[in-house]
Amino acid sequence: MDHKELELKSIEYRKTILDIIYNGGAGHTSGSLSCIDILNVLYNNVLKINPNNFNSTDRNRYVQSKGHTVEALYTVLCDQNFFSRKDLNSLNKFNSHFIGHPTRKVPGIEHNTGALGHGLSVAVGMAIGFKLDNKPYKVYTLLGDGELSEGSIWESLLSANKYNLDNLVIIIDRNGLQITGKTEEVNPIEPLLDKFQSFGLCVKQVNGNSVSELDQVFKEIPFENNQPNLIIANTIKGKGISFIENQVVWHHKLPSEEEYNKAIEELNIQLENFK
Amino acid sequence: MIQKANLEIFAETLLNLAKKDKQIVVVTSDSRGSGKLTQFGKELPDQIIEVGIAEQNLVGICAGLAAVGKKVFGVSPSSFLTARSLEQIKNDIAYSNHPVTLVGISAGVSYGQLGSTHHSIHDLAVLRTINNISIVVPSDNFETRESIKEAVNFKSPLFIRFGKKPMLKIHNEDDDFKIGKGVKIREGRDVMFVTTGETAQRALLASEILNKKNFSCLIINMHTIKPFDDDLFIDSLSKVKAVITVEEHSENGGLGEKCASIISQSNIKIPFKIVGFPDEYMTNGSQSDVLDHYNMSPEKLAEIAEDILK
Numbered sequence: 001m002d003h004k005e006l007e008l009k010s011i012e013y014r015k016t017i018l019d020i021i022y023n024g025g026a027g028h029t030s031g032s033l034s035c036i037d038i039l040n041v042l043y044n045n046v047l048k049i050n051p052n053n054f055n056s057t058d059r060n061r062y063v064q065s066k067g068h069t070v071e072a073l074y075t076v077l078c079d080q081n082f083f084s085r086k087d088l089n090s091l092n093k094f095n096s097h098f099i100g101h102p103t104r105k106v107p108g109i110e111h112n113t114g115a116l117g118h119g120l121s122v123a124v125g126m127a128i129g130f131k132l133d134n135k136p137y138k139v140y141t142l143l144g145d146g147e148l149s150e151g152s153i154w155e156s157l158l159s160a161n162k163y164n165l166d167n168l169v170i171i172i173d174r175n176g177l178q179i180t181g182k183t184e185e186v187n188p189i190e191p192l193l194d195k196f197q198s199f200g201l202c203v204k205q206v207n208g209n210s211v212s213e214l215d216q217v218f219k220e221i222p223f224e225n226n227q228p229n230l231i232i233a234n235t236i237k238g239k240g241i242s243f244i245e246n247q248v249v250w251h252h253k254l255p256s257e258e259e260y261n262k263a264i265e266e267l268n269i270q271l272e273n274f275k
Numbered sequence: 276m277i278q279k280a281n282l283e284i285f286a287e288t289l290l291n292l293a294k295k296d297k298q299i300v301v302v303t304s305d306s307r308g309s310g311k312l313t314q315f316g317k318e319l320p321d322q323i324i325e326v327g328i329a330e331q332n333l334v335g336i337c338a339g340l341a342a343v344g345k346k347v348f349g350v351s352p353s354s355f356l357t358a359r360s361l362e363q364i365k366n367d368i369a370y371s372n373h374p375v376t377l378v379g380i381s382a383g384v385s386y387g388q389l390g391s392t393h394h395s396i397h398d399l400a401v402l403r404t405i406n407n408i409s410i411v412v413p414s415d416n417f418e419t420r421e422s423i424k425e426a427v428n429f430k431s432p433l434f435i436r437f438g439k440k441p442m443l444k445i446h447n448e449d450d451d452f453k454i455g456k457g458v459k460i461r462e463g464r465d466v467m468f469v470t471t472g473e474t475a476q477r478a479l480l481a482s483e484i485l486n487k488k489n490f491s492c493l494i495i496n497m498h499t500i501k502p503f504d505d506d507l508f509i510d511s512l513s514k515v516k517a518v519i520t521v522e523e524h525s526e527n528g529g530l531g532e533k534c535a536s537i538i539s540q541s542n543i544k545i546p547f548k549i550v551g552f553p554d555e556y557m558t559n560g561s562q563s564d565v566l567d568h569y570n571m572s573p574e575k576l577a578e579i580a581e582d583i584l585k
Binding site for chain 2: 115
């Protein structure tokens with residue numbers, strides 16, 4: 001998909017995220033908006049995961065460690081025809097598989113996440129497994145920046161380095177905010193680049209809301225042979241909706257009817273301008 | 276007859292199976308020595324993953340390996356494996372339904388004088404409350420070998436725990452074994468000992484003391500704590516006058532309370548006693564000292580049986 005098509009997708013995906021959260025009565029609004037461009041590029045241009053090959057072990061993997069922004073993942077999987085929009089509209093309803101964190105009951109979901117600091121170890125295990133079998137597949141995992149306080153992340157990085165996992169791609173959704181406030185005030189994690197490099201990873205930084213920068217950086221993998229890849233994707237939490245951007249309160253806030261309408265209006269204007 | 280430690284049988288069995296099946300992978304957390312897997316590492320270096328002292332990471336990596344088709348055994352001291360990594364077991368293995376076998380070595384009070392940090396008298400209780408994981412506690416070399424063989428192609432999450440001391444022979448090699456099916460190891464009419472894992476041998480020795488006093492003991496070993504073989508337990512209740520459960524585990528949440536729950540919900544009235552570790556600041560000593568202190572010597576078990584039959 002070319003960059004224009006991807007940009008259009010991102011606007012449409014943001015509308016879907018707002019829709020399903022508003023109708024479902026809950027969701028992680030701003031985090032889903034910050035990572036949606038990453039998922040857009042991954043699923044449309046990089047992963048080659050689709051309903052036809054999902055049951056095969058011979059394919060790439062995507063593990064969303066920051067499970068709470070599942071609305072972004074559902075949105076992209078729906079667009080990849082893993083399930084219908086009608087099914088997705090059951091989000092948060094009684095008996096629906098579409099719950100507030102990824103579950104393998106939903107087609108296209110690789111691993112159940114939600115508790116933070118889990119996805120990377122699982123991704124490392126998958127990447128080791130592919131290496132053991134000399135298979136060419138890659139494992140992509142998306143981590144939140146608040147999540148980096150979990151000690152298990154750093155345990156996993158040691159193993160990623162030990163096993164020279166150049167088939168592992170770690171993406172940090174570096175939006176700078178977590179539920180309480182700024183990451184650097186809640187529990188400072190900088191200097192991130194130095195930390196990751198000292199753990200033996202090959203690190204690149206991109207604008208994580210730019211589909212062209214993301215598309216380019218994914219093409220450069222492996223960054224170096226025998227080194228795990230890490231992308232610090234600098235994003236804006238709430239990206240795309242003026243009054244949600246960089247507002248801590250929107251971590252798990254449900255839009256009111258007025259806010260929902262205003263958000264959709266902003267996205268419709270973006271669509272108009274795009275055309 | 277004294278046989279090898281179940282730990283040794285586990286390691287030998289796994290090595291033999293892994294030589295024939297390259298999809299078998301062992302994951303250790305600096306635990307290959309304590310897991311008797313040094314030889315495995317030498318012979319099959321491409322089938323062992325070492326994560327260092329990082330049990331949470333060990334469990335997550337096990338899940339990932341299973342997700343790409345490996346037959347995975349995560350091996351670590353039961354104490355750390357089931358406490359430090361409990362959330363990884365819950366979410367990454369059980370809830371995500373990856374067919375990983377987690378092996379808790381040096382379980383119960385196997386570590387003796389090393390003390391409570393290293394004891395796992397909580398593992399059965401905590402894992403009993405996690406949905407979608409089976410729990411197996413083999414008694415002797417035979418049950419250990421058979422459970423490891425069955426684990427290789429087990430289709431759902433599994434936890435197996437055992438100790439590291441030589442064990443009495445309980446089974447013959449042609450006995451039946453299946454995860455989920457308890458086994459009767461002695462027929463009897465007066466008192467029933469219900470055991471899980473390595474306490475079976477203590478109940479067996481107690482039954483020999485009691486036999487000499489003309490008491491007849493029925494012994495069932497519930498090597499599978501979850502899913503529990505309710506039928507065998509309930510059927511056996513009708514054959515005896517009293518029941519004693521024996522476990523190398525806290526009295527809270529283990530074998531005894533599982534049996535108590537079945538009895539109380541089945542409207543059965545029968546004298547019943549749980550022998551395990553009480554909720555107290557525990558004493559120190561060798562595994563054998565500690566088991567003896569908490570009423571699990573054969574002599575004390577026989578005494579408890581005589582009391583309960585009065």
